[in-house]
């Protein structure tokens with residue numbers, strides 16, 4: 001099979017590309033390298049089953065011509081990360097809406113199956129747990145840039161499902177919960193690489209807010225296994241799936257664990273949310289996925305825990321220096 005992977009130079013997308021080529025498929029990546037880095041694809045450069053196109057999902061003519069050439073489209077490209085969304089709200093919103101519309105329109109025109117990378121952010125500040133695919137969305141004002149990522153991804157999901165219902169496009173929707181691992185960069189707000197990097201350099205680990213908020217972390221290798229199983233499954237067509245790990249940890253405990261596991265001398269510092277993200281920032285206290293649906297439909301469950309995640313991110317960061 002030949003796949004178009006948008007956002008394939010990014011964190012999750014590049015690991016998906018590695019896995020596809022490793023199992024004998026061909027990959028064409030479309031990426032504008034805004035948050036992704038060509039470095040992530042070093043292992044594939046020169047491979048006849050791999051091609052990289054530098055460009056944007058906002059270029060409808062380019063998207064059209066690339067979609068025509070492949071068997072299936074995996075759509076990972078997006079403006080991602082809390083800092084980026086708050087910093088460039090309009091550009092982020094337009095990328096996440098228009099870009100996805102371009103992909104869906106081309107996929108529909110050529111009848112190419114499409115997988116959409118969505119997010120647990122669509123649940124907003126619904127602090128109930130565990131959240132299943134039918135759980136309510138609880139959002140703040142649309143005038144707060146904080147929620148525009150959630151808004152855009154939710155509209156993306158609706159668009160994809162309506163293309164499926166009204167035009168027969170085979171779509172698969174994945175809601176990634178916090179996904180972490182090698183190649184993820186800390187500078188756009190992801191807590192685990194940020195902590196691991198600080199711990200490795202003996203710098204303070206900055207915990208935002210009280211640190212009592214809890215999160216779950218899924219190793220990117222587990223997330224990739226879920227993606228591969230979903231694109232191979234006919235039962236997954238027209239459906240949305242949570243993909244994440246359901247083992248919970250508070251951000252305070254995470255900071256302590258990172259320091260301990262890496263044998264670091266770093267201090268742990270508490271920083272008010274408004275100092276980190278600006279005034280009026282809202283965050284959710286809990287974020288736990290219910291992953292029973294994907295388990296029952298395709299038999300997937302995460303296998304790797306936080307110890308492997310911390311070890312693998314530290315190994316990756318050390319290899320960069």
Ligand SMILES: NC(=O)c1ccc[n+]([C@@H]2O[C@H](COP(=O)([O-])OP(=O)(O)OC[C@H]3O[C@@H](n4cnc5c(N)ncnc54)[C@H](O)[C@@H]3O)[C@@H](O)[C@H]2O)c1
Pocket residue numbers: 006007008009010011012013030031032033034035036037055056057058075076077078079080095099117118119120121175176177178179180
């Ligand atoms: N990492 C997570 O925890 C997580 C959680 C939920 C959802 N997701 C979703 O998974 C997908 C991948 O996220 P990631 O964590 O790998 O982030 P990432 O920033 O590493 O990857 C996004 C990629 O999209 C590319 N991109 C951005 N705008 C583009 C454009 N206009 N045209 C072409 N390429 C463009 C970037 O350069 C980057 O390579 C995203 O859709 C994101 O919303 C990720």
